[in-house]
Amino acid sequence: MQPYSELFKTGDIIFAEGDAPSGAFLIESGRIEISTTQFGERRVLGELGPGMLLGEMAVLDESPRTATARALTNCRLTPIDAAQFAERLAAADPVVRALLMSQLTRYRSALATLTGDGTGRPSVSLAQPDDAHAFDKIRLESELRAALERKELEVRLQPIEEIISGRIAGYEALVRWQHPERGAVSPAEFIRLAEETSLILPVGDYILERVCDMLGELQRRGRKPLPFIAVNLSARQLDDAQLVERILAHLRKRDLPPDRLKLEITESLVLDYARIADLLERCHAVGMHVALDDFGTGFSNLGPLLTLSFDQIKLDGSFVKALDRQRGVAVVGVVVAMARALDCDLVAEGVETREQREILHQLGCRYAQGWLVGKPVPLDHVLKA
Template sequence: MQPYSELFKAGELVFAEGDAPTCAYLIEAGRIEISTTQLGEPRLLAELGPGMLLGEMAVLDDSTRTASARALTDCRLIPIDKAQFAERLAHADPVVRALLMSQLTRYRSALARLTGEADGFDAAPTMQPDDAYALDKIRLESDLRAALDRKELEVRLQPIEEIVSGRIAGYEALVRWQHPERGAVSPAEFIRLAEETSLIVPIGDYVLARVCDMLVELRERGRKPLPFIAANLSGRQIDDPGLVQRILDLLHARDLPPDKLKLEVTESLVMDHARIGDLIAHCHSVGMPVALDDFGTGYSNLGPLLTLNFDQIKLDASFIKALDRPRGVAMVGVIVGMARALDCDLVAEGVETREQREILHRLGCRYAQGWLVGKPLSLGDVLEH
């Protein structure tokens, strides 16, 4: 179906300087001349063609038209109303929105100077709450880059217990950031920020290298058997075709066995079966295990477990909290049986009480992780235990 469009004959005015901004236009065909009046004389500003936007500036800041638009040839324009712009702008990234409005302010200021109306233009509009948030986000991103360069991000280890023996079989690597002014920054905040940018890849590489160094220190301190350490992967890391080889290079440089570094993939990423399947196959070909993290967090689908050969399933803490109810015990028991049938180890996350651990023991769950087992520790604290 063809989108609704408006036709303008050559020489016809689309809108005039001073008009209210009822809509913007996408030029589908033809050419448009943009002009303004400078000191009483007409001045050509631009000539626009197919695929270009027309009149969007006035719509964005809801101000009167500062230039006129006239069809140079017969034109077909698709109107874009103010509501469409407002909706998209409201859902845009705050940083992108702030940058856009900053550019718009500069444009208005330059145009005002050009037309001799600079005195009537406020070049320093009041900062809105969203603008302050966006600027703070930009500052935090810059600080995060600096912290990564200075190796100020700390990798902590949360212990994972083998329930039957009571021994610590491994750890999950968790990255933490102590900001010099803000104090501890929530991992949810800075990891989300890193994932919105290219930062997540170097941060991921930093964590993987640190994990390998930690395994070396554990080995040198006589830890036998050497525990495994699990590290989470982001979607951007998984997209990198050189990821597994880089990890192997890290391991080989330190003479570490590949089965001691376990890669974790969150459940939200497994919808792309082909991509995750290729990653698992590549990892298995070099002896590196892969775990499905956060199973049961809202994306639960048994389909991926039929086609993706995970070595371990990490059960979300929400299931463990439900162990105080018969239905919760029954559900976890079913998941334990499923993991056993799939030849997967099961790790219960968020274990906080002895009663939860005892139920998991009775159900046959192999591993427990949570504050009952231990909080995330520095490597120094791990070595002292």
Template sequence: MQSYSELFAAGDLIFREGDPPDGAFLIESGRIEISTHQFGEHRVLGELGPGMLLGEMAVIDDSPRTATARALTPCRLTRIDAGQFAERLASADPVVRALLLSQLTRYRSALAKLTGGVERVGDARLEDHRDASAIGKIRLESELRTALDRRELEVRLQPIEEIESGHVAGYEALVRWTHPQRGDVSPAEFIRLAEETSLIVPIGDYMLERVCDVLVELRRRGRKPLPFVALNVSARQLDDPGLIDRIIGHVRARDLPPNRLKIEITESLVLDQERIGSLLARCHAVGMPVALDDFGTGFSNLGPLLTLDFDQIKLDASFVRALDRPRGRSVVGVVVAMTRALDCDLVAEGVETREQREALHRLGCRYAQGWLVGRPQPLEQVLNG
């Protein structure tokens, strides 16, 4: 079975005293000896076991390793990149507590041993539930990085239907992760983690590349008209000044019609009107549409829509669920009229029943997305459907 961990046999050297601090480890199983060479003597400082951190002290202060680590028994370790520590230490994060607790406990244990005490080095097992949660987050982040490097993240395509004709007009691209041990990881869990770190940027680039390849394959298979594919862009991605250039570059490199790639941003980002206005201008200059996602959940006034020229508005599923009430239908009707006045399309999200789709049709909503239309599908299913 594939694993994100590294295996060491008994006697294997993990790192040597004086080595550069290129990362740390989380011990999943096995025992590890920590030793130093002083005054010509091999001196054992202690042992580490499952649930403990190894090698983090040198990473925290960016100093050479002060001890040697060697496997006493067969060991399974999860490598933690040095960059992860740097990011965590620069932020107010629960992980900082776990790292500093481990360092402090080990330091005190070593000091006690050197002064004649009996406390064991590195017995920094993280029993507190908060620290256990932080360690779980470190582990998941490391595994997510590895999955991204191995290109194991999957693209799923959820169909968007034109209600009038019943035809699939396009898809929303969604990222999914199947962990080799845990199975399917909730997108809410790993996407939130990615957004807390810099991981959302390379994941976004990975999705951009994959989505453009999807459009190429749909074109090669003769899909006419070529459906659009919507790609979500997060706030952290928008902080990258080179993002739009990369998007345009991928589209042009594949000779794709720019209007087939649709950029989606969430409503909460619209408050930064200057940044979003610049995004809209650059995308529109090359014919690339931009959609406003989760409409109705973010800003409390409609002022931004007076100046920001979106091509599509996606109505949050909470409004669709309210269609069985007169007041809910009235509100959706107002949104339909507003989008017509703004000359942009409306997509209703979370459509799960025929009654909801029929109500949307009567109100004049153009597109529907949700489990009634189709769940997120693997690429091969879309291509062969």
């Protein structure tokens, strides 16, 4: 069994240049000298102390030790098995992993030059298959930043129908990106990329401002009643204490009623009850409505509906697909009744057939959204309708 910690006395060699990398160490106490051989002469590279890692680079790329570690004082070290590094490296973000391996390659190259060893090339056996895409991911992030600055992201509107009247009551704003070289980039790809970085905040602001412009244009064209437009919020946007005030400023600038911009929060985000409750309170105080999106996608429980007063529930399209079965009809009927009891409007997503729409109508669902109603289109298509 591997010991919890190992003791080394002053002068002990912990590992020598050329040794196989059996593992690394966390220095608990003491000082360690790192040295290498430069053109046949010993050269001290530096010292390491408590709280620092020792020997991790050779473990990461499975290369022989490129330096010697000697205890300058009595030292206590905690061994770290190579498998621990391998597991964490495999689970790391591919961009972070690729950057780490790039830096390690540079270090090995510089060390080989320093020591006069032309064979000092690292292996990359710990790299994962998707590492090859990591730099493409970095490139795409840079291109997304540029597209945002050049206002190349397009906001399209997918219609939401009031089933009983057949009129288009509102729209959901969906962002699209037509890359000049890659063509259409999947929203799932670039939105996920934006959410992994701080980019989701400027992307979110871009969409909100563009939606307010669209509402302003619909109002200027005399569209009555003025439809609502729903905008999806990300987790990072929910952390923004000034979000509601900034939205209000956009609406007031265009003389728009607050209830025409609807905010949508995906079901997976409502587990933070306190944060969502605060947002709902601030929105309701100024007349803005908030919808619970993707209801029934796997995170479902009724707890949020007991404590959070959403104005609308959006039923995930998987339930609409199940309307061809009696059990599916029964479940959707229960959700419709629940929404009515909670004084919430219900929007059924993913409506693709007239049969689905008719069943929803019979069950008392108020709104339908999906390809049967209409696909996401630019604003000019909406203005011509």
